Amino acid sequence: MKIKLAKTAGFCMGVRRAMNIVLDAANEKKGKLYTYGPLVHNPQAIEMLKQKGVEILDDNSVSNATVVLRAHGVTPDERKKIKEAGNIICDATCPHVAKAHAIIKKEIRQGYKAIIIGDRGHAEVNGLLGYTDGNGFVVENIADIDNLPELDKACIIAQTTQDRKIFQEIIEKIKKKIPDVKIFDTICDSTNMRQKEVLELAKEVDAMVVVGGKNSANTRRLYEISLSVGIPSFHIEHEDELDNLGMEQYENIGLMAGASTPNWVINKVIDKIKYLLKKRKSRLYRFLESVGDFIVESTLYLSLGAVSMCYTSLVFQDIKPSPTILSIAFFYVFAVHIYNRYTERLKDEFFDPTRTGFFRDYGKPLILSATIAAFTSLYLAYLVGIIAFVFLLFSYLMGIIYSIRILPEKLSSLIKYKRLKDFPGSKDIFVALAWAWVMIMIPILKQEIYFSLQSMIILVFVILTVFMRSVIFDIVSIEGDRIVGRETIPILIGQKRTLGMLLVLTVIIGAVMFSSAVSGLAPTLGYYLILSPAFMVMCLYAFQKQRIQAGRLFEAIIDSNFILTGLVTYLWRLT
Numbered sequence: 001m002k003i004k005l006a007k008t009a010g011f012c013m014g015v016r017r018a019m020n021i022v023l024d025a026a027n028e029k030k031g032k033l034y035t036y037g038p039l040v041h042n043p044q045a046i047e048m049l050k051q052k053g054v055e056i057l058d059d060n061s062v063s064n065a066t067v068v069l070r071a072h073g074v075t076p077d078e079r080k081k082i083k084e085a086g087n088i089i090c091d092a093t094c095p096h097v098a099k100a101h102a103i104i105k106k107e108i109r110q111g112y113k114a115i116i117i118g119d120r121g122h123a124e125v126n127g128l129l130g131y132t133d134g135n136g137f138v139v140e141n142i143a144d145i146d147n148l149p150e151l152d153k154a155c156i157i158a159q160t161t162q163d164r165k166i167f168q169e170i171i172e173k174i175k176k177k178i179p180d181v182k183i184f185d186t187i188c189d190s191t192n193m194r195q196k197e198v199l200e201l202a203k204e205v206d207a208m209v210v211v212g213g214k215n216s217a218n219t220r221r222l223y224e225i226s227l228s229v230g231i232p233s234f235h236i237e238h239e240d241e242l243d244n245l246g247m248e249q250y251e252n253i254g255l256m257a258g259a260s261t262p263n264w265v266i267n268k269v270i271d272k273i274k275y276l277l278k279k280r281k282s283r284l285y286r287f288l289e290s291v292g293d294f295i296v297e298s299t300l301y302l303s304l305g306a307v308s309m310c311y312t313s314l315v316f317q318d319i320k321p322s323p324t325i326l327s328i329a330f331f332y333v334f335a336v337h338i339y340n341r342y343t344e345r346l347k348d349e350f351f352d353p354t355r356t357g358f359f360r361d362y363g364k365p366l367i368l369s370a371t372i373a374a375f376t377s378l379y380l381a382y383l384v385g386i387i388a389f390v391f392l393l394f395s396y397l398m399g400i401i402y403s404i405r406i407l408p409e410k411l412s413s414l415i416k417y418k419r420l421k422d423f424p425g426s427k428d429i430f431v432a433l434a435w436a437w438v439m440i441m442i443p444i445l446k447q448e449i450y451f452s453l454q455s456m457i458i459l460v461f462v463i464l465t466v467f468m469r470s471v472i473f474d475i476v477s478i479e480g481d482r483i484v485g486r487e488t489i490p491i492l493i494g495q496k497r498t499l500g501m502l503l504v505l506t507v508i509i510g511a512v513m514f515s516s517a518v519s520g521l522a523p524t525l526g527y528y529l530i531l532s533p534a535f536m537v538m539c540l541y542a543f544q545k546q547r548i549q550a551g552r553l554f555e556a557i558i559d560s561n562f563i564l565t566g567l568v569t570y571l572w573r574l575t
């Protein structure tokens with residue numbers, strides 16, 4: 001039983017860019033915000049934007065507002081009217097569409113007429129026509145060619161979502177009618193690739209689910225392609241529509257989504273299919289799977305990972321692993337991460353609905369357990385010594401200060417960031433520092449030894465490894481973070497640069513561990529610990545290539561890195 005998610009499912013570049021522009025503008029909260037027409041043909045995405053205060057503008061009747069031009073683009077006249085009404089324009093026109101605008105402008109200036117092959121009345125086609133200065137014609141099908149006037153020279157442009165086969169057929173006929181034609185294939189590859197992939201996928205699976213708005217033309221086309229292969233195909237907007245479709249009977253289910261379908265909608269559909277497929281599995285399997293999910297979701301697995309990292313840190317510094325220190329690491333990480341997840345559960349509604357549901361069901365007992373864990377860790381630190389207790393208490397206090405407003409109301413208009421939490425990437429840095437603080441400083445206090453060079457090396461290792469883990473999850477949750485307005489590193493510097501940064505960090509960790517081991521400044525364990533960042537980069541690569549999907553399993557794999565580190569240390573110690 002498998003769900004095969006198409007690589008091209010979901011937002012295309014143009015729609016993702018437009019959505020990011022709108023969300024960034026909404027998060028800045030600078031007055032009224034409109035999109036010029038619905039941003040995407042997807043009811044859930046429109047509803048989410050509405051919740052963020054983004055309204056849809058159907059005419060030019062507003063003034064002194066910010067108006068976002070959607071990916072389809074608009075005519076120069078519409079643009080002028082919006083501006084003249086005193087609005088600020090945020091241009092989210094897709095670069096592919098903008099390129100077609102530029103071609104038309106240039107060709108019209110050179111005396112060519114423009115023939116646009118596309119759907120008459122479609123917003124993008126209207127926008128393209130607007131650039132022809134009244135010298136443009138729309139051709140929807142072969143029959144329309146006969147209605148064209150006598151033309152000496154014309155340029156041909158395609159609506160970006162046009163079917164390439166139809167485009168070619170129309171061109172061939174136009175060439176026979178007009179002596180001088182210039183052809184510009186402005187069809188966007190994104191549509192093409194999506195259609196090709198759904199065709200290929202439909203041949204490999206038993207049934208296909210196509211997710212997207214019922215009014216989305218590109219989603220409907222994907223559904224039709226899948227149907228044409230002869231497999232059961234379902235076009236759904238919402239995961240609840242899967243009830244009673246008999247998904248349980250299929251062995252392999254393909255999942256494709258239109259260009260305007262957000263990832264969180266796709267995630268909800270995946271979760272629902274998984275839930276339906278679960279019914280086919282044995283009770284024991286379902287029980288074990290639920291236990292596994294609980295262990296990961298409740299951060300118990302991560303807390304065990306913290307114990308494992310703490311063990312490595314102790315061995316590396318030649319400190320005898322003590323159950324008290326390992327327990328402090330466990331309870332501290334459990335408490336902090338549960339509080340964190342609980343406070344962020346609303347963001348997860350968009351990105352990870354399963355987590356939201358989990359905290360709806362178990363939130364209260366988990367918060368109680370986290371509070372008990374926090375007091376237990378403090379008590380254990382007290383047993384270590386009063387300084388260790390103060391160190392740990394300080395760590396918890398920093399966690400509280402991190403989330404509360406530190407900037408006076410008066411300065412709010414001058415400085416965007418009011419809490420430490422608001423600084424981009426601050427969570428990743430704080431979490432990494434907190435782990436290192438608890439795993440390195442408290443053991444040192446217990447042993448009453450000095451902070452050595454080895455302590456420094458393992459400190460760098462722990463900080464960078466925990467930081468990398470945190471950034472990887474930021475990459476995974478980039479869509480949800482943008483919706484709730486959280487500025488993470490991938491949002492600030494972009495996904496590509498973040499990946500580059502992670503690679504650089506991997507090299508730094510590798511270089512530090514290798515050089516310290518080879519020079520004798522650190523134990524030979526350093527060589528083996530290079531495995532840790534390498535493992536994380538491999539996981540990230542698999543995620544980028546869609547070999548693993550975001551979710552419980554991905555989280556468990558990433559957190560297994562900590563367990564792996566402890567295991568490597570244990571084996572090294574045995575040798």
Ligand code: SF4
Pocket residue numbers: 012013014015071072094095096097160161188189190191259
């Ligand atoms: S389908 Fe292509 S042209 Fe249209 S918005 Fe997406 S990327 Fe741009």
